[in-house]
Amino acid sequence: MLDFPRWKVAWIWGVLLVLSALAIPSLLPERVTDRWPVHPSRINLGLDLAGGSYLLLEADTNDLTNSRLESMREMVATEMRRATPRIGIGDISTRGGQLSFLLRDPSQVDAAREKLLAITGGGAGLTGQREWDIQVVDTSRFILRPTAAGLTQAIDTAMGDATEVVRRRIDELGTREPTIVRQGSNRIVVQVPGLQNPQALKDLLGKTARLEFKLVDERADQAEAAKGRAPIGSVILPYPTNRTGVPFAVLKRPTVIAGDQVADARQGFEQQTNAPNVQITFNAAGGNRFARVTQANVGKPFAIIVDNQVISVANINEPILGGSAVINGGFTVESANQLAIALRSGKLPVALKVIEESTVGPDLGRDSIHKGILACAVAVALVIAFMFVTYGRFGAYANLAVVINVAVILGVLAIMKGTLTLPGIAGFVLTIGTAVDANVLINERIREERRRGRSVVQAVELGYKEASRTIFEANVTHGISGVIMFVLGSGPVKGFAVVLLIGIVTSVFTAVTFTRMLVVQWVRRTKPKTMNI
Amino acid sequence: MKLLKIIPDNTNVDFVRLRGLAFGLTLALSILACVLVGYRGLNYGVDFVGGLMIEQRFASPPSQDRVRSVVDAQGAGEGQLQQFGDARTLTIRLPAQDGADEGATNAVVRKVTGALSRQFPGSTFSRYSTVTGKVSGELIRNGLLAVALAVLGIALFAIFRFEWQFGVSTVVAIIHDLLMTLGFFALTRFEVDINIIAAFLTIIGYSINDKIVIDDRIRENMRRYRKMDMREIINLSVNETLPRTVMTSLTILLALAALLLLGGHVLRGFTAAMILGIVVGTYSSIYVSSSLLITLGLRADPDRERIGKRDAMEGAERVGPRA
Numbered sequence: 001m002l003d004f005p006r007w008k009v010a011w012i013w014g015v016l017l018v019l020s021a022l023a024i025p026s027l028l029p030e031r032v033t034d035r036w037p038v039h040p041s042r043i044n045l046g047l048d049l050a051g052g053s054y055l056l057l058e059a060d061t062n063d064l065t066n067s068r069l070e071s072m073r074e075m076v077a078t079e080m081r082r083a084t085p086r087i088g089i090g091d092i093s094t095r096g097g098q099l100s101f102l103l104r105d106p107s108q109v110d111a112a113r114e115k116l117l118a119i120t121g122g123g124a125g126l127t128g129q130r131e132w133d134i135q136v137v138d139t140s141r142f143i144l145r146p147t148a149a150g151l152t153q154a155i156d157t158a159m160g161d162a163t164e165v166v167r168r169r170i171d172e173l174g175t176r177e178p179t180i181v182r183q184g185s186n187r188i189v190v191q192v193p194g195l196q197n198p199q200a201l202k203d204l205l206g207k208t209a210r211l212e213f214k215l216v217d218e219r220a221d222q223a224e225a226a227k228g229r230a231p232i233g234s235v236i237l238p239y240p241t242n243r244t245g246v247p248f249a250v251l252k253r254p255t256v257i258a259g260d261q262v263a264d265a266r267q268g269f270e271q272q273t274n275a276p277n278v279q280i281t282f283n284a285a286g287g288n289r290f291a292r293v294t295q296a297n298v299g300k301p302f303a304i305i306v307d308n309q310v311i312s313v314a315n316i317n318e319p320i321l322g323g324s325a326v327i328n329g330g331f332t333v334e335s336a337n338q339l340a341i342a343l344r345s346g347k348l349p350v351a352l353k354v355i356e357e358s359t360v361g362p363d364l365g366r367d368s369i370h371k372g373i374l375a376c377a378v379a380v381a382l383v384i385a386f387m388f389v390t391y392g393r394f395g396a397y398a399n400l401a402v403v404i405n406v407a408v409i410l411g412v413l414a415i416m417k418g419t420l421t422l423p424g425i426a427g428f429v430l431t432i433g434t435a436v437d438a439n440v441l442i443n444e445r446i447r448e449e450r451r452r453g454r455s456v457v458q459a460v461e462l463g464y465k466e467a468s469r470t471i472f473e474a475n476v477t478h479g480i481s482g483v484i485m486f487v488l489g490s491g492p493v494k495g496f497a498v499v500l501l502i503g504i505v506t507s508v509f510t511a512v513t514f515t516r517m518l519v520v521q522w523v524r525r526t527k528p529k530t531m532n533i
Numbered sequence: 534m535k536l537l538k539i540i541p542d543n544t545n546v547d548f549v550r551l552r553g554l555a556f557g558l559t560l561a562l563s564i565l566a567c568v569l570v571g572y573r574g575l576n577y578g579v580d581f582v583g584g585l586m587i588e589q590r591f592a593s594p595p596s597q598d599r600v601r602s603v604v605d606a607q608g609a610g611e612g613q614l615q616q617f618g619d620a621r622t623l624t625i626r627l628p629a630q631d632g633a634d635e636g637a638t639n640a641v642v643r644k645v646t647g648a649l650s651r652q653f654p655g656s657t658f659s660r661y662s663t664v665t666g667k668v669s670g671e672l673i674r675n676g677l678l679a680v681a682l683a684v685l686g687i688a689l690f691a692i693f694r695f696e697w698q699f700g701v702s703t704v705v706a707i708i709h710d711l712l713m714t715l716g717f718f719a720l721t722r723f724e725v726d727i728n729i730i731a732a733f734l735t736i737i738g739y740s741i742n743d744k745i746v747i748d749d750r751i752r753e754n755m756r757r758y759r760k761m762d763m764r765e766i767i768n769l770s771v772n773e774t775l776p777r778t779v780m781t782s783l784t785i786l787l788a789l790a791a792l793l794l795l796g797g798h799v800l801r802g803f804t805a806a807m808i809l810g811i812v813v814g815t816y817s818s819i820y821v822s823s824s825l826l827i828t829l830g831l832r833a834d835p836d837r838e839r840i841g842k843r844d845a846m847e848g849a850e851r852v853g854p855r856a
Contacts, residue, residue: 048799056668199639358662363590364799371797378795379788386784389537423728426800429792430735430807433785434742440784441746444777451542470749474742477690481683481738485731488679493731500735532536 004520012517016404016510023410043413044177045193046421046495047358049372051365052193056356057166057205059186061151064158064350068146069094072119072132074254076101076144079115087112099144106140116142155186158349163188166352168345169204188352198359200338208307208351209342211259211280213290216301216313220250237303239310241330249310251303256293261286265343267336270328276336278327280343287323295319304329306339372425379429380406383436391443392532397518398439401510405435408506409499418502421495431503434478438511442467447533456531457523464516471512475504539783540776548771549764552824559821563709566716573719578726581673583629583666585638587645592655594620603652609641615724622659622798629666638663676730680711683734687741691748698829699748703741706814706822710740713813714806723802732803736810739785743778743818750774751823763832767823775819782815 025033025040033040047054073094080087088104089112103112113134120132131150135143146154163182170178170192179191195201217234230236230250239249263283270277282290294316303313304327311329331339383402387395409431413420446463454462482504485497522528548555579586589600597614604612604625613626627641646658664672684707692700714736718725750770758766786808793804 058667199643202639355665356663356668358660360660361658363657364588364659368797368799371795375792375794375796379791382787382791383784386787390539390780392536422797422799423731423803426792426796426803426807429788429796430785433781433788434739436784437742437781440777440780444774444780447776448773466753470746473694473745473749477687477741477745478738480686480690481734484679484683484686485734488675488682489727489731493727496728496731496735 004517004524009517009521012514016408016514019411019506020404020407021411022414023407026410026414041414041417043410044417044419045365045369046419046424047191047193047365048360048422049365049369049420050193051360051362052191053195053198053201053359054357055190055192055198055202055205055354056183057188057190057352058355059155059159059162059188059350059352061155061186061350064155065097065146065151066094067350068151068154069097069099072099072144075119076116079119080112083111083115087115097145101142103140103142109136109139112142116144120144152185155350159186159188161346161349162352165346165348166190166205169341170201172341172345173201173204187355194362195359198357202354202357204338204341205348205352205354207338207342208348209259209339209345210305210307210347211262211343212255212305213257213293214251214253214255214303214305215297216303217250217252218301222246222250225250237305237308237310239303239313241311242313249303249313251305251310256302257282257286257290259343259347261289262343265340267333267340268326270326275328276331276333277329278331278336278340278343279324280327281324284323290323290325291319291321294321368422372422376406376425376428376432379432383432387436387439391439393522394439394443394446394515394519394533397515398436398443398511400518401439401515402432402435404514405503405507405510406432408510409502412502412506413499416498418498419495420499423493423496424499427496427499427503431500431507435503435507435511437474438467438471438507439515441470442512442515443533446531450531450533456528459531460519460523464512464519468512471508475508479504538776539779544775545768545772546775547768548819549768549824549827551820552827555820555824559709559817562716563712566712566719569716569719573722575715575718575725576722578724579626579662579664579669580727581669581676581725583664583669584627585629585642585661585663586624586626587642587661588622588624588659589646589649590657590659591621591623591653595623595653595656597623599652600625600649603648604645607641607644607648609645612645619798629664672727676727679730680733680737683737684708687737691741691745695748695752696831698826698831701829702822702825703744703748705825706744706817707737707740709817709821710736710810710813714810717809718802718806721805723805726802728800728803729806732806732810735807736814739811740814740817743781743814744822746777747771747774747818747823751826763827767826771819771823778815778818782811785811 022040025036026043030042033042044050073092076099077089077092080089087108089101090104091100091102093100103109113136116134120130120134130147131153133143133145133147135145137143159182163180166188167178167180170180170190177193179189181189183189190201190205192198192201214235217231220231220234224231225236225248226246228236233253234250235253236248236250238247240247242249261282262280263286264281266279268277268279269275281287297316298319299316301313301315304311304325311327314328327339380402384399387398387402389395391398406428409428412418442463445467446459449459449462450456479501482497482501485493486501489497597616600623601612601614604614604627610628615624615626616622625645627645629638642661642663646661649658650656684704687707688700688704691703711733714733717723718729747770750773751767754761754766754770754773758769761769789804789808789811792800793808796804
């Protein structure tokens with residue numbers, strides 16, 4: 001029992017001091033640590049303490065299914081036209097979650113099937129599973145249905161891309177240290193500390209920013225179009241800012257240029273009117289294509305479409321060879337800037353919707369920190385006084401352990417770059433209480449053993465030994481609820497669970513191992529015949 | 534120095550004899566809690582029912598009627614006002630907006646905060662949150678799942694480490710603790726939000742911790758005094774651990790009291806739940822769970838000491854650090 005080798009003493013002190021030291025950067029203001037040659041990792045403050053916005057975004061998977069069908073429709077139409085000999089198809093529809101079309105010549109069934117297999121990845125995609133089911137009914141009608149596996153794969157890819165796009169857009173807003181994490185199959189959690197008005201952010205994330213250039217169908221019958229009937233090969237899209245007052249435009253279906261060919265987009269001003277606009281620069285392929293299209297269609301009008309809404313219609317006065325274009329559409333500086341950000345950060349592969357949101361003002365956050373720290377300090381002081389009054393010297397050892405434990409938890413939280421939330425502060429207070437419980441167990445046991453007439457050394461030894469088993473069991477049960485909270489809890493509850501779990505591990509070390517060392521050193525030094533406990 | 538002893542040495546209360554009384558009281562209170570929850574219902578936060586919550590801080594204590602009329606004039610449904618902490622802070626709750634369109638919800642938040650800061654100069658919003666029905670359903674489901682899993686997991690642990698009677702008596706006591714806490718929430722109309730789930734889980738963890746300490750002592754005494762009557766063993770064990778039970782509960786209550794009085798209004802419900810849970814948990818540890826062991830027929834029969842159990846015990850003794 002009295003055998004406590006020097007290396008072990010050094011080791012225990014070493015671990016505790018190093019871990020406590022790691023907490024120091026988090027306690028200093030950021031402007032101080034920023035000047036250090038090495039940037040130490042520090043504890044982040046949760047949104048409830050720092051103020052800021054939390055958004056839970058959910059992808060509209062129906063939207064993704066539809067856009068997947070649409071792009072398959074375009075691909076099929078192009079590929080069938082390019083085939084040699086050309087495969088004539090008609091009556092294409094994408095209703096009911098499937099793509100169906102009719103072969104003009106039923107004898108081309110085999111050729112068409114071969115083409116389709118090539119388009120849909122030979123029947124096996126990356127996952128080794130078919131992404132599309134191909135079916136032939138009545139000898140000449142093809143039906144393509146996305147498979148569940150293919151859809152899951154597509155959603156997964158889209159969410160990965162969407163998270164990236166969201167990150168780029170938020171970075172453009174210039175806020176500091178946003179957290180953007182995918183959650184589950186179709187959600188993204190966005191946390192932006194310090195953001196007071198999440199409106200701009202939500203407007204920005206609400207745009208998929210799908211940019212398209214299409215030629216205007218000049219021969220369309222406007223009266224028919226007003227009834228919602230488009231000529232074959234054309235589409236009707238809303239055009240709310242049309243100066244002629246017609247709230248729609250009839251456009252040729254093929255997309256001449258798409259947003260993924262944009263290399264850059266900036267907000268600028270019209271030279272003559274000084275009206276805000278968006279100036280876009282195409283990448284090399286996009287620039288070439290734009291030059292070719294404008295060359296072939298001089299004098300004809302084309303439309304610029306964002307998210308299925310016509311922004312502007314302009315005449316191609318001359319071939320545009322410079323690889324850049326300007327969008328005018330009755331913008332304000334703000335809306336033009338937003339569109340520019342959205343375009344240069346790429347389009348969202350899937351529409352996102354805010355399903356949960358919370359914003360905490362900076363005053364409340366600051367208030368919560370101050371009150372939390374005050375409550376913690378008072379709690380520690382009360383516990384310390386109570387322990388000392390009850391157990392004397394042994395209480396003082398426990399108190400030293402509690403103080404070190406608080407520092408160690410902060411240190412561990414800092415290495416993990418953990419987040420401290422308001423419930424996390426409550427977790428601290430609770431951990432202080434439960435860490436003391438270990439010492440209460442030990443000290444009460446020592447008292448009992450002394451009453452039974454055991455010597456000081458025996459009582460201390462038995463006290464630690466018998467209490468350790470109970471402490472272990474108590475901590476396991478505590479750990480079980482902590483782990484469950486961590487796994488199932490959201491946001492603030494997780495913050496509570498993290499502190500609780502770290503506290504469980506560190507408190508065993510400080511409250512048992514560390515105090516035992518102190519007690520042993522005292523027993524060895526003074527060889528007491530009796531003890532006041 | 535004279536040290537404080539809250540429980541005098543050699544205290545010997547016949548807790549087992551009191552168990553008829555304790556069971557009756559427990560049953561009555563549990564039924565009362567159920568009736569309260571069923572009749573008055575719980576005041577769920579927006580986390581659990583969906584909708585939006587705005588917390589506004591005013592320059593001076595506002596007239597609630599005036600705030601209510603300003604909020605209701607925005608045409609976003611009937612606002613529920615609640616005062617929190619100091620008199621200058623009010624939370625306003627509004628039902629989920631039709632169509633669950635985020636645009637509509639945003640507009641309401643803007644309208645209400647705008648109108649309030651116009652009508653009450655110097656007032657600012659402290660926080661707001663909006664939750665759609667879809668998310669709130671998930672939060673409820675996850676919360677209930679977490680509580681159920683915690684009870685189950687810890688009961689399994691107790692059964693694995695001890696006899697089955699310990700598992701059952703612990704679960705009964707825990708359900709009692711949770712019912713009491715729920716009854717308290719129904720009575721006080723404190724808001725039940727996602728943080729309360731964390732409080733529940735902590736109460737469960739703490740309460741079980743308390744019971745395991747006593748159970749552990751019962752097991753130890755069963756082995757030490759093989760001839761002793763089970764009633765005596767339980768009385769002895771509860772009395773022996775009584776100083777620790779009371780001491781620990783008091784320490785944690787001290788810490789929580791600091792949090793309740795000084796920690797700010799955001800955590801008030803959370804801390805109140807925890808304090809009540811600890812008081813109730815201590816009561817159920819002393820009066821309910823250990824006495825229930827007798828009712829469940831736990832016997833100190835040496836033949837039932839299985840070899841496996843003893844191995845588990847000795848294994849556990851090595852878990853603590855060793856000099």
